[in-house]
Amino acid sequence: MSKDKSVSSLPRASRRGFLTAAGGLAATAIAAPARAGAGNPANQPPNVPEWTRTLGEGVAVRPYGKPSKFEKDVVRRDVEWLTASRESSVSFTPLHELEGIITPNGLCFERHHGGVADVDPADHRLMIHGLVERPLLLSLDELKRFPRVNRIHFMECAANSGMEWRGAQLNGCQFTHGMIHCVQYTGVSLRTLLEEAGVKSSGKWLLVEGADSAAMDRSLPTEKALDDCIIAYKMNGEALYPEQGYPMRLVVPGWQGNLWVKWLRRIEVGDQPWHTREETSKYTDLLPNGKARRFTWSMDAKSVITSPSPQAPIKHGKGFTIVSGLAWSGNGKVKRVDVSLDGGRSWWPARLDGPVLDKALTRFYYEFDWNGESLLLQSRVQDETGYVQPSKAELRKVRGYNSIYHNNGIQTWHVQANGEVENVEVA
Amino acid sequence: MSRSPKLIIAAVALAALAGSVAFAGGPGEKTESQAEAKPAQRFNIGRAPSADEIRGWDIDVRPDGQGLPVGKGTVAQGEKLFMDNCASCHGEFGEGAGRWPVLAGGKGSLTSDNPVKTVGSYWPYASTLFDYVRHAMPFGSPQSLKVDEYYALVAYVLYLNDVITDQNFELSNSNLATIKMPNEGGFIMDDRATSEKAFWQKEPCMKNCIAPVKITGRATAVDVTPEDKDGKPRGVE
Numbered sequence: 001m002s003k004d005k006s007v008s009s010l011p012r013a014s015r016r017g018f019l020t021a022a023g024g025l026a027a028t029a030i031a032a033p034a035r036a037g038a039g040n041p042a043n044q045p046p047n048v049p050e051w052t053r054t055l056g057e058g059v060a061v062r063p064y065g066k067p068s069k070f071e072k073d074v075v076r077r078d079v080e081w082l083t084a085s086r087e088s089s090v091s092f093t094p095l096h097e098l099e100g101i102i103t104p105n106g107l108c109f110e111r112h113h114g115g116v117a118d119v120d121p122a123d124h125r126l127m128i129h130g131l132v133e134r135p136l137l138l139s140l141d142e143l144k145r146f147p148r149v150n151r152i153h154f155m156e157c158a159a160n161s162g163m164e165w166r167g168a169q170l171n172g173c174q175f176t177h178g179m180i181h182c183v184q185y186t187g188v189s190l191r192t193l194l195e196e197a198g199v200k201s202s203g204k205w206l207l208v209e210g211a212d213s214a215a216m217d218r219s220l221p222t223e224k225a226l227d228d229c230i231i232a233y234k235m236n237g238e239a240l241y242p243e244q245g246y247p248m249r250l251v252v253p254g255w256q257g258n259l260w261v262k263w264l265r266r267i268e269v270g271d272q273p274w275h276t277r278e279e280t281s282k283y284t285d286l287l288p289n290g291k292a293r294r295f296t297w298s299m300d301a302k303s304v305i306t307s308p309s310p311q312a313p314i315k316h317g318k319g320f321t322i323v324s325g326l327a328w329s330g331n332g333k334v335k336r337v338d339v340s341l342d343g344g345r346s347w348w349p350a351r352l353d354g355p356v357l358d359k360a361l362t363r364f365y366y367e368f369d370w371n372g373e374s375l376l377l378q379s380r381v382q383d384e385t386g387y388v389q390p391s392k393a394e395l396r397k398v399r400g401y402n403s404i405y406h407n408n409g410i411q412t413w414h415v416q417a418n419g420e421v422e423n424v425e426v427a
Numbered sequence: 428m429s430r431s432p433k434l435i436i437a438a439v440a441l442a443a444l445a446g447s448v449a450f451a452g453g454p455g456e457k458t459e460s461q462a463e464a465k466p467a468q469r470f471n472i473g474r475a476p477s478a479d480e481i482r483g484w485d486i487d488v489r490p491d492g493q494g495l496p497v498g499k500g501t502v503a504q505g506e507k508l509f510m511d512n513c514a515s516c517h518g519e520f521g522e523g524a525g526r527w528p529v530l531a532g533g534k535g536s537l538t539s540d541n542p543v544k545t546v547g548s549y550w551p552y553a554s555t556l557f558d559y560v561r562h563a564m565p566f567g568s569p570q571s572l573k574v575d576e577y578y579a580l581v582a583y584v585l586y587l588n589d590v591i592t593d594q595n596f597e598l599s600n601s602n603l604a605t606i607k608m609p610n611e612g613g614f615i616m617d618d619r620a621t622s623e624k625a626f627w628q629k630e631p632c633m634k635n636c637i638a639p640v641k642i643t644g645r646a647t648a649v650d651v652t653p654e655d656k657d658g659k660p661r662g663v664e
Contacts, residue, residue, distance in 0.1 A: 079653050084516070084526035088566075114563060129481050137476040145472050171646040175653075195467030207487050213569055215562040217487055266484055274489050275552050277559035281544065284614060290537035292549075296617040300626075310646070338631060343640035347633045376640065386627045398623055402542050414642060423646035 073097075076107060077174060082163075087115035087213070090157070092178030095304070095326065096312040101152070101354055101361040103181035105236050110243045111157055111179065114213025117263045121247040124211065126231070130269035133198030140233065140247045146188040146196075149230060151253070152360045154328045156180040156299050158256035158283055161407040165396075168412075168423045173309035176411065176423060180328070182361035185251050187232035190225045194269075203269040207276075208250055211265035218259050219273035220252065224297070228253050231264060254330030254359040255297040256405075258283050288400035299330030301389050302408035303337055303364070303381035314419035318372030325350070327362045329383035336382050339366040343376030343412060343426040344391060350379065375415040376426055392425065486561055486570075490552040492604030499599035500579025502586045508576055509583045512565040521545070521587040531587040537613070547588025551614055553606040557581045578603075 043049035067074065076091040083089040093109040110116075121140045129135040157179035163169050170176050199222060206225050209217040220229070230251040233240060240246040245262025252259045258278055273279070273295075284292040305325040308314050314321060327334045333356055338347035350364040364379070382388045392409030399406075414424040488494040510519065517523055521530030533543025542548075546556055561577045563569050572580070582598035585591040590608060591598070598606075646652060 073655075077653065079651075081526075081651065084528075085566075114566070114569065127476050127481065127484055129476060129485070135475050135481070136473045137480065138473040142473045146470060167644040167649070168646040169649050169651060171652040192470075196470055196472070209484075209487070209562075213563070213567070215486075215569065217558070217562060268485065268487060270489070270493075272489060272491070274487055274558065275555055276487075277550075277555050280552065280555050280614075281546075281550050281559075286537060286542055286544070288538065290613065292537075292614050293617050293619075294614045296619065300619070336631075338633070345635065345637055345639055347631070347636065376642075380631065382628070382631055386629065388626055388628045388631045390623075390626050394626070401540070402537075414645075424642045425644035426640040427643045 071097075074107070076109065077178075079163075079170070079175060088113050090179060092174045093181050094174050094311075095178050095180075095306045096173045096309050098306070099324065099363070101182055101326075101357075101363050102236065103183055103361075105183065105238065105241050105244070108181035108183065108235075108241070108244060109157070109179050111257065112212070112214075112243070113216055116243045117210070117212035118242065119211060119247060119263055124247050124263075124265070126248065126264060127266045128193060128197045128269075129266075130207075131200040131203035131271065132194075132269050133200065134196070136193070136197050138193075143188055143231065143233065143248065146192050148186055149189050150184060150186050151228075151230060151251070152182065152184045152355070152357050153251060153253045154180055154182040154359065154361045155251075155257050155260055156302075156328070156330075158258060158296070158299070158405040161302075161409070161411075162404045164392075164409075164411075164423075165403060165407050166401050168425045171423045172311045173304060173306050173411075174311060177304045177306075179257070180326075180361070182328075183235040184237070185230055185232035186234035186237070187230045187248070187251065190229035190231055190250070191227075193231065193267075194222070194225060197269075199269055202271045205270050205273050207266070207268040207270060207274050208259070208261045208264060209266040209268075210245075210261045211263040216258075216261055216278060217274065217276045218261060218278055219276065220250075220259060222269070224252065224255070252297075254299060254332075256283060256299060259297065283405060285399065285405050286402040288402070296406060299328075300406060300408040301327070301329035301331065301334070301381045301383040301387045303327035303379040303389055304411050305339070305377055305379050305413060308377070308415055308419075308421045309413055310421045310423055313421050314370070314415060317419065318370050321368055321370040323350075323366040323368070323377065323379075325364050325366075325379050327364055327379070327381035328360065329381065329385075329387070330359060331387065332384040333358050334362040334364075334381055335384045335386075337362075337364040338380050338382075339364075340378040340380070341368075341375045344378050344380075344410065347380065372417055374417050375413075376424070377413040377415055377421075378410050380410055393427065486558075488554045488558040488561070490554045490604065492554065492600070495554075495557070495600040495603055496574045497600050498574035498578050499597050500575045500577070500582055501597045502579075502582045502591060502594045504576075505579035505581070505583025505586070508572070508580050512572070513580070516566065521584065530584055534609070537610075545588065546584055547590060547609060549610050549613070551608055551611045553581070553585060553590070553603055553608055556584060557603060560584075 074094050074097040078091045091110045093107055124140055126138045160179035161176055164176055204222050206220045206222055207217055208220055209215055231248055232251045233248045248264050249262045250260050250264050284294045285296050286292045305323055307324045323339055327337045337350040339350045340347045350366040352362055352364050354363045356362050380389045389410055395409040412424050412426050414422045516527035517530050523529035529545055531545050531547055533545040533548035536543045560580055578598045
C-alpha cells in the first residue's frame with residue numbers, strides 16, 4: 001500500500017493523457033495508459049490542428065452557451081426501475097465528472113412529485129397567512145424588492161444513497177450519491193418576510209407549499225425559518241431553472257431536500273405541525289423495532305470519492321494519482337477528511353481545497369503514487385461538531401436495513417489493477 | 428441546525444408536541460426574544476390577500492381537524508370514484524399496480540425484511556390522507572374533484588385498510604379527526620443526538636482501526652445499474 005507523500009515531492013500530473021482518453025476511447029482501452037498518438041495524429045504535433053487553420057464560430061452563435069460537444073456524456077441520468085413514472089421520479093447529478101464545489105445549474109439533480117411546473121412568473125404569487133399580524137401576498141417583482149442575501153449551500157435528498165442500505169447495488173457515484181447539488185442562492189431571508197408579516201407568539205410552525213401538480217406541503221419549525229432559511233429566486237447568478245422551482249423556492253440549509261419546496265406559493269403560520277404525507281408516510285426512518293423516527297431534518301456529515309469511481313476509472317496506469325472527493329455536513333462546516341486505501345484499516349489525511357463553508361460541499365484531494373495494485377478506497381469526514389462519518393456496519397447496527405433515508409455510511413470503491421473501479425462492501 | 432444543548436431542549440419540546448399534547452411554548456421562544464431585542468424593519472411591500480384568495484389556496488388539514496372543509500362522503504360513493512380515478516395505478520383493492528404505491532395491507536410487516544408501508548400499516552393520521560389526496564390526487568389532474576368526493580375517496584381507502592369497517596359509513600368534516608389510525612404510536616422524534624452519540628469523537632482512528640477486510644458484496648453482482656445505449660454502464664466513457 002502506498003504511503004502518503006507530500007504533493008510537492010511528486011511530479012505534476014499530466015492532464016493531457018486523461019483528456020485524450022476522455023475524447024472517446026472505448027471501455028476496453030481503460031486499462032491501457034493513454035499514449036501520445038491516440039486520436040487523430042493530423043491534429044497533433046508537429047502538425048497544426050484544423051481548429052488552428054480555420055476561423056471559429058463568431059460571437060452569439062449560441063446566445064446561451066453550453067459545454068463543448070466533447071462533454072456530451074456529462075449529463076443527469078435516471079434509474080428507470082426506481083419509480084413508476086417520470087413525473088414522480090429522480091435524476092442524478094454526474095458527480096464523477098464535476099470538480100470544485102459548485103454544481104452547474106443544468107446538472108443539479110431533479111426530484112419531482114408531479115413533474116416540472118411551468119410557471120409564468122407574472123402570475124406566480126407567494127401567500128403568507130395564518131398566525132400573522134399582516135397576511136401578505138407578494139409577486140416575484142415584489143419579493144425582489146426586499147434586501148437580498150447570497151449563500152452557498154448543498155442540498156441533499158434524504159434518500160440519497162438510499163438504494164445502498166442493504167448492500168452495494170448501483171455501480172456509479174452518480175447513482176449512489178448523485179441526489180445532491182451545491183449552488184449559490186440569491187434571495188430574501190425568510191426571517192425578513194416573517195417579520196414583515198409579523199408572526200404571532202403562538203406561531204411555532206410553518207406550512208410551506210408548492211404550486212406544482214403535487215402541491216407539495218411540509219411543516220417547518222419557525223425557529224429554523226427565522227435562523228437561516230431563504231426564499232431564493234436565483235441560483236448561481238441566474239434565475240432558478242424550472243426543475244429547481246422557478247420562479248422561487250425555499251432554501252433550508254443543512255436539512256433534507258424534501259423541505260426545500262419548489263415553486264413555493266404559500267406559507268401558513270400555525271401552532272402545530274401538520275404531519276403531511278411527506279413527513280409521515282415518507283421521510284420517516286423505520287428502525288429495526290418497527291418504530292420510525294420522524295422530523296429527521298438535518299443531514300448528517302457524509303463524504304464520497306467522486307474520482308476514481310466506477311464511472312471514472314483510472315486510465316493512466318500506475319504513478320501519480322489524484323483522489324478527488326466531496327464532503328459535507330448539515331450541521332456545520334467540514335473539519336477534516338481522511339482517505340483509506342485498505343478498506344478502513346488505516347487512514348491518511350486528505351487536503352481540503354477551495355472554500356470550506358457552512359452547510360456547503362467541500363472539495364478534498366488525496367494525491368499519492370499508485371503502485372498499480374488493487375485498492376479499497378474510502379473517505380471519512382469529521383464535521384466541526386466532532387461527528388465522524390460512520391461505516392455502513394456502524395450505521396446498520398443502530399438503524400437496521402429498512403431506513404431508506406439518511407444513509408451517510410462510508411462508501412467503498414474497489415480499484416482493480418487494471419484501473420477499473422466497482423462499488424463494493426467490505427467486512 | 429446544530430446539535431447544541433439548546434436545540435436538544437427544543438427537540439424534547441417537539442417530542443412532547445409530537446405526542447399530540449396541546450402546545451404551549453417551545454422551540455421558537457428563544458428566537459423570538461432575540462427578535463424582540465431589535466425591532467424588525469418594515470418594508471411595506473406587497474398587499475394583504477383577500478379572504479377569497481386565501482380560501483382558494485388554503486387546503487391543508489391537520490390531525491386535530493383544523494382546515495377540514497365542510498363536506499361528506501360514504502365508502503360506497505368512494506368505491507365508485509376509486510375505480511374510475513385511482514384503481515388503474517393503485518389497484519382495485521389498493522394493492523398497487525407495478526411500482527405504483529400500495530395503499531392497503533402490510534399489517535405487521537414493519538419489523539420484517541420487507542416492510543409494506545401503507546395507509547393502514549404505517550400512516551399515523553387520517554388527516555394526512557385527506558390532505559395529500561386533496562393536494563395531489565388524482566395523479567395528473569389534482570384538485571379536480573369536489574370536496575364531497577375527496578371525503579368519499581378517503582373513506583374508501585380507510586375501508587380498504589379496515590380502519591372503517593362499515594360500508595355505509597359517511598366520513599365528514601365532523602368525524603374525520605376522531606378516526607384513530609393503527610400506527611399512530613409508531614413514531615418517535617429524531618433522537619440521533621442521543622441514540623447515535625458514539626458517532627461524535629474527539630480524534631478519528633488513523634491506524635489499525637479494524638482487522639483487515641475482504642469484499643463481501645459487489646454492485647456488479649446485483650447487476651441493476653442502468654446502461655447507456657452502447658451497453659456500457661451509464662456514464663463510463
